[in-house]
Amino acid sequence: MTQPGTPIAAPQPAETPYIHCEDLFKIYKSDELEVVALRGLDLRVERGEMMAIVGASGSGKSTLLNILAGLDQPSAGRVMVGERNLLTVTDEDLVDYRRRDVGFVWQQTGRNLIPYLTAEENVSVPMALDGRSRRFATERARGLLDQVGLAEKRKRRPTELSGGEQQRVAIAVALANDPPLLLADEPTGELDSATADEVFEVMRRLNHDIGVTVVIVTHDREITRRVDRVVAMRDGRTSTEIVRRAQFRRDEGDALDEYAVVDRSGRLQIPREYMDELGIGRRARVTMQDDHVAVRAEADADQDASDGRWRRR
Numbered sequence: 001m002t003q004p005g006t007p008i009a010a011p012q013p014a015e016t017p018y019i020h021c022e023d024l025f026k027i028y029k030s031d032e033l034e035v036v037a038l039r040g041l042d043l044r045v046e047r048g049e050m051m052a053i054v055g056a057s058g059s060g061k062s063t064l065l066n067i068l069a070g071l072d073q074p075s076a077g078r079v080m081v082g083e084r085n086l087l088t089v090t091d092e093d094l095v096d097y098r099r100r101d102v103g104f105v106w107q108q109t110g111r112n113l114i115p116y117l118t119a120e121e122n123v124s125v126p127m128a129l130d131g132r133s134r135r136f137a138t139e140r141a142r143g144l145l146d147q148v149g150l151a152e153k154r155k156r157r158p159t160e161l162s163g164g165e166q167q168r169v170a171i172a173v174a175l176a177n178d179p180p181l182l183l184a185d186e187p188t189g190e191l192d193s194a195t196a197d198e199v200f201e202v203m204r205r206l207n208h209d210i211g212v213t214v215v216i217v218t219h220d221r222e223i224t225r226r227v228d229r230v231v232a233m234r235d236g237r238t239s240t241e242i243v244r245r246a247q248f249r250r251d252e253g254d255a256l257d258e259y260a261v262v263d264r265s266g267r268l269q270i271p272r273e274y275m276d277e278l279g280i281g282r283r284a285r286v287t288m289q290d291d292h293v294a295v296r297a298e299a300d301a302d303q304d305a306s307d308g309r310w311r312r313r
């Protein structure tokens, strides 16, 4: 409330994250049907963060990543990456964006690399396309291959590399033009867990060393140990977030806090298993308690209103 006589301060711009999706929709239309792949998705990613997106197959993860990569256009909502509005961006600007501002790693190792080129040549390609001299490209390609631990294998072709090594070359390719953002769609989906670990480790190191923002879509449950934050998607929306909280005592390991995502309108998803256990159906009673909000099934909403805890029927 403004007191009389108090000067009215200009509204402070909320701190803007690097990636900001708000109420984002993607609808795929074909002759017979419409698929709503994203339905009001909210997501914020800070600059320099390394985070993961998990969720069941079909929950919209790839759709989101393709939009962030500038490979697909959203249907409605808001999606900002840095200063760029990806909903209204021009085609010309989008070409620039894809070339310089974002690197992408696909799940299929074969999709990331050109089979008849060596690792070093593969990493040089995006720089050549961006008009860099051959000398510059070769030198930088070597540096990048060194950073992903493949200096000795720079003359090998993809078929002469293991799956994990191919994905590490793919990361070097993605970072060739020094983009501030690295996106990876199930980059370890075709790898065994030890090899997957190496790939995650390389991304972690690059995130730390060069400050590139990393967003990984993955099925790998182990990912929570490797990233700062995990966001779960359900039915085209973000549902929960797990945030790592560093512990002071080494032997305790890191603690993980899980939160439900609340959008601007106050909507959140109640975990399915809670709904089932408490018998919450189409409606719930939401009440303010001293220091929290209680959500109960309709039928027993009036009982025990004071203790405010989840209560089984």
Ligand code: ADP
Pocket (backbone or CB within 6 Å): 028, 029, 035, 036, 037, 055, 056, 057, 058, 059, 060, 061, 062, 063, 064
């Ligand atoms: P995920 O990567 O989480 O498995 P996707 O983003 O690939 O999920 O898909 C989300 C939903 O959108 C699914 O129902 C899928 O069938 C649908 N979908 C994805 N791409 C297309 C497309 N090009 N045309 C029509 N439907 C699509």
Ligand code: MG
Pocket (backbone or CB within 6 Å): 061, 062, 063
């Ligand atoms: Mg997918």
